[in-house]
Amino acid sequence: MERPVEWTARLGRALREEGVPCSVLESLTACEALEQLDASDGLDVYFGLEAAFTSSPDHKAAYERCFWALWGGSQPGEPASADGRASERGERGAAGGGAAGTTVLERLHRAGAAEDGRARHSTDVEEASYSPDERLSHRSFERMDERDLRRVDRIFDRILLRLATRKSRRYRPHRRKGRLDLRRSFRDAVVHDGELLRLARRRRRLERPRVVLLCDVSGSMERYSRFLLRFLLAAGRDRDVESFVFSTRLTRLTPWLSASHVDHALDSLGTRVHDWSGGTRIGECLDEFVREHGRSLLGQRTVMVILSDGLDRGDVKLLERAMRAMHRKARKVIWLNPLLSSSQYEPAARGMRAALPHIDIFAPGHNLESLLELERHLTLA
Amino acid sequence: MRDEIRSIADEMERRGYVADRAIATAVHLARALGKPLLVEGEAGVGKTEIAKVLAEILGAELIRLQCYEGLDVHTALYEWNYQRQLLRIRVEESGGTSPEELEATIFARDYLLERPLLRAITRPSPPVLLIDEIDRADEEFEAFLLELLSDFQISIPELGTIEATTRPHVVLTSNSTRELSDALRRRCLYLWIDHPSFEKELRILRARRGRLPTGVAEEIVRFVQRLREGRLYKTPGVAETLDWAEALDSLGVQSLDEDVVRATLGCLLKDRHDIAALVANGLGDILEGAPAASSDPS
Numbered sequence: 307m308e309r310p311v312e313w314t315a316r317l318g319r320a321l322r323e324e325g326v327p328c329s330v331l332e333s334l335t336a337c338e339a340l341e342q343l344d345a346s347d348g349l350d351v352y353f354g355l356e357a358a359f360t361s362s363p364d365h366k367a368a369y370e371r372c373f374w375a376l377w378g379g380s381q382p383g384e385p386a387s388a389d390g391r392a393s394e395r396g397e398r399g400a401a402g403g404g405a406a407g408t409t410v411l412e413r414l415h416r417a418g419a420a421e422d423g424r425a426r427h428s429t430d431v432e433e434a435s436y437s438p439d440e441r442l443s444h445r446s447f448e449r450m451d452e453r454d455l456r457r458v459d460r461i462f463d464r465i466l467l468r469l470a471t472r473k474s475r476r477y478r479p480h481r482r483k484g485r486l487d488l489r490r491s492f493r494d495a496v497v498h499d500g501e502l503l504r505l506a507r508r509r510r511r512l513e514r515p516r517v518v519l520l521c522d523v524s525g526s527m528e529r530y531s532r533f534l535l536r537f538l539l540a541a542g543r544d545r546d547v548e549s550f551v552f553s554t555r556l557t558r559l560t561p562w563l564s565a566s567h568v569d570h571a572l573d574s575l576g577t578r579v580h581d582w583s584g585g586t587r588i589g590e591c592l593d594e595f596v597r598e599h600g601r602s603l604l605g606q607r608t609v610m611v612i613l614s615d616g617l618d619r620g621d622v623k624l625l626e627r628a629m630r631a632m633h634r635k636a637r638k639v640i641w642l643n644p645l646l647s648s649s650q651y652e653p654a655a656r657g658m659r660a661a662l663p664h665i666d667i668f669a670p671g672h673n674l675e676s677l678l679e680l681e682r683h684l685t686l687a
Numbered sequence: 688m689r690d691e692i693r694s695i696a697d698e699m700e701r702r703g704y705v706a707d708r709a710i711a712t713a714v715h716l717a718r719a720l721g722k723p724l725l726v727e728g729e730a731g732v733g734k735t736e737i738a739k740v741l742a743e744i745l746g747a748e749l750i751r752l753q754c755y756e757g758l759d760v761h762t763a764l765y766e767w768n769y770q771r772q773l774l775r776i777r778v779e780e781s782g783g784t785s786p787e788e789l790e791a792t793i794f795a796r797d798y799l800l801e802r803p804l805l806r807a808i809t810r811p812s813p814p815v816l817l818i819d820e821i822d823r824a825d826e827e828f829e830a831f832l833l834e835l836l837s838d839f840q841i842s843i844p845e846l847g848t849i850e851a852t853t854r855p856h857v858v859l860t861s862n863s864t865r866e867l868s869d870a871l872r873r874r875c876l877y878l879w880i881d882h883p884s885f886e887k888e889l890r891i892l893r894a895r896r897g898r899l900p901t902g903v904a905e906e907i908v909r910f911v912q913r914l915r916e917g918r919l920y921k922t923p924g925v926a927e928t929l930d931w932a933e934a935l936d937s938l939g940v941q942s943l944d945e946d947v948v949r950a951t952l953g954c955l956l957k958d959r960h961d962i963a964a965l966v967a968n969g970l971g972d973i974l975e976g977a978p979a980a981s982s983d984p985s
Binding site: 327329331332335338339342343344347349350353354356357358360361362363366477488489492493495605606634635 | 688689691692708709712713715716717719720722724725727757761766767769770772773825826863865866869872873875876877878879
């Protein structure tokens with residue numbers, strides 16, 4: 307082996323090229339680790355540097371490739387046959403996608419079954435508060451005429467939906483209401499020579515979700531996307547909503563949409579977004595979102611809403627990777643696919659199938675009723 | 688293999704923890720480099736157990752901080768004993784102590800309640816600090832923890848900075864219910880634990896449930912391994928295998944058959960749908976060697 311420092315640096319570089327996030331810090335740790343290992347024993351070094359360089363099971367495959375490529379140039383078929391790890395890893399690799407798929411399919415399935423009753427109930431309640439006529443609320447956006455559209459807009463404008471909030475587990479002090487805060491009460495009393503003059507109280511903090519919207523505006527999706535945008539903007543003028551549209555490229559809408567009226571904004575958009583209604587490259591666009599905006603927009607407060615038919619002409623691997631990253635970092639990932647409103651629809655498109663394991667809620671979003679139902683999911687709970 | 692790694696693996700196995708090379712190497716490095724070890728993996732693969740066994744091997748105290756949402760500094764680090772402070776104030780009222788003296792008295796270490804993190808850095812000898820299920824705590828707490836893990840000192844406004852007398856061996860576990868920050872991952876050595884292979888699981892069973900006849904142990908492991916190949920809602924971990932083995936042992940089972948399995952399936956599968964699907968598809972097939980059928984709704 308060449309000098310250990312250079313060798314680990316080369317490994318670090320190879321890993322970075324494979325998309326494993328490791329910096330000089332990891333390389334330094336790896337060098338320190340080498341001193342504690344038997345550097346002539348491939349397996350010692352393999353497992354030791356794995357602990358130093360990787361930080362997620364997703365990195366495993368890339369690490370294994372890079373390590374053995376650098377170690378001897380040849381990749382031993384069974385690097386860890388001694389304790390059967392190699393076969394474990396193989397199985398995991400093969401079964402990984404399938405197993406993850408089960409859990410989401412299961413969640414989808416059960417959520418569907420369990421919520422059928424509740425969903426109906428909750429739409430009843432919401433309908434009672436604004437009561438649009440039945441026909442309008444079930445009509446697919448695609449079949450609406452001009453008159454319907456104007457009425458839908460009015461309905462959107464009328465319902466001032468409050469952003470569903472979730473109470474945080476953290477408390478903040480409050481002057482009058484809430485539970486007694488003994489810690490602070492006693493603390494304040496210490497100042498007054500031990501007299502409890504005032505009881506301090508605390509309440510649970512409210513957490514507001516940030517809704518990030520990625521709308522497919524290619525071909526037939528454009529219409530639905532317009533509605534979703536309209537809906538979300540009407541539903542929360544002062545909510546924390548970030549919106550993007552994509553087809554072959556990703557475009558951030560938020561700067562154009564704030565303050566101005568929805569209709570006006572949407573009309574001016576037609577000229578701004580060149581690819582409004584072109585072909586689709588979902589993978590590239592989602593990947594761009596994660597790379598460019600993920601750091602600032604993805605987090606435990608974020609609810610992602612993606613609207614697309616999943617008919618992708620781009621790179622499915624990229625789509626899968628972007629969805630995985632999104633799912634891990636956001637609180638919740640909602641995918642709206644208007645095709646789902648057809649009872650015969652099966653998510654057969656490659657893109658859709660790749661995305662499914664990383665989706666929490668899969669819904670149609672094709673008419674007024676389903677959008678109103680979406681409102682329920684825009685929470686952190 | 689380096690001697691230290693082998694000896695750690697042996698020591699762990701002697702205490703009933705079957706460690707493969709990846710685990711033994713990671714534990715060795717964490718100790719040698721003095722870095723926290725972040726352990727991730729499915730439920731029931733023995734993440735928490737690593738810290739317990741490590742404490743036994745080192746003969747060190749195990750200090751455990753169980754994380755939950757809303758965990759704050761006062762539960763994790765320190766708290767003043769307000770009741771005691773008030774009492775002291777009352778007593779001093781008649782004595783004529785000056786306010787400065789009084790303050791110095793009631794904000795002294797005697798009146799400080801140590802929570803796990805403070806305790807972990809102020810012991811005479813380094814303990815093993817287990818921060819369990821860090822993914823359940825929120826991001827604010829994670830940020831705070833990061834600071835503690837890099838400086839190993841704590842500042843208490845009334846008292847000043849408390850420097851660590853010893854650096855604890857830190858083990859963090861996570862079930863990946865939420866993505867941990869890159870900064871925290873960076874700070875730690877990382878270990879992912881998979882479900883064990885057939886041989887490893889058999890060794891675990893032998894180490895922990897030695898009384899079980901070899902034939903039954905092999906049947907149990909083969910059955911569980913096949914279950915894991917199927918698509919289940921809740922895949923059984925090693926912990927479930929051990930539970931099941933104990934149940935079968937206490938029933939005096941000499942060989943697995945359909946009736947016994949059906950009667951004890953609750954030890955292994957903790958989901959109604961999984962059990963229903965498995966029983967419907969026929970347990971016999973799995974006992975005979977077919978992988979568990981899918982309980983996929985479609």
